Amino acid sequence: MAIIPSERKWLVEFRRRTIVFETADLDAESAFWAGLLDGTVDAKDTWHNIWVDGDWHLAVQFAPGHVPPVWPDDGSSQQVHLDFYLDDLEGAHAKVLELGGKLVKSADDPDARTGFRVYTDPAGHPFCLAWP
Template sequence: MPLPMKLTAITLDCPDPQALAAFYRQATGLELHPESDGDFAGLASEDGLFIGFQRVDGHQAPRWPDQAAPQQVHLDFAVDDLDGTEALLLELGAFKPEYQPGGDRWRVFTDPAGHPFCLTRS
């Protein structure tokens, strides 16, 4: 029997929490949490999910798909328009690696701090 657990937060390590929160805020439209400060920033959705960004000195960005610095975690976002969303994300500072294992099903990007994330069709 599964435990009665509900995922409420995901936190990503990064060198600049404010900059990474700004990237994801522009990409998702989520609201900046009012208690965000220099070493921690967060975004909140209406359904209660919280995405946090915490400063880690000496942060080593993942190098997807290279496993020398593995991804450890990645986020998936469903979108209606893959091409349009890709263009906006690249303008915001996302990077699209050459290696794309998803074919037409999904696309892999990295955020400005190097964390991989995927776009899938809604």
């Protein structure tokens, strides 16, 4: 049964939403995402915030036992991944590699009208660079 807005029991306003990456290496992980998104790092002891244009975009949390997801692997859950859509795929590719990311799957057809490449950040979290 669908909930019609007027039937909602709670009216909750979320003030902030963010994606949090766990990692055993806070500095490498936060530097990667800040560099890729042209942002800055606000570093605390076990938590780093990534700010872009004055807005909080991502967070990185220290997790000493972090085990990176495996892509692709039907036996290992990715749990979440990010897709970034852009026009300059080769420029973004070079930036990802320079910042310590790794290409794990090339595009099936790089000349196709739409497609994606799969990468991992320094802690092994998968994300895609995609183009339409």
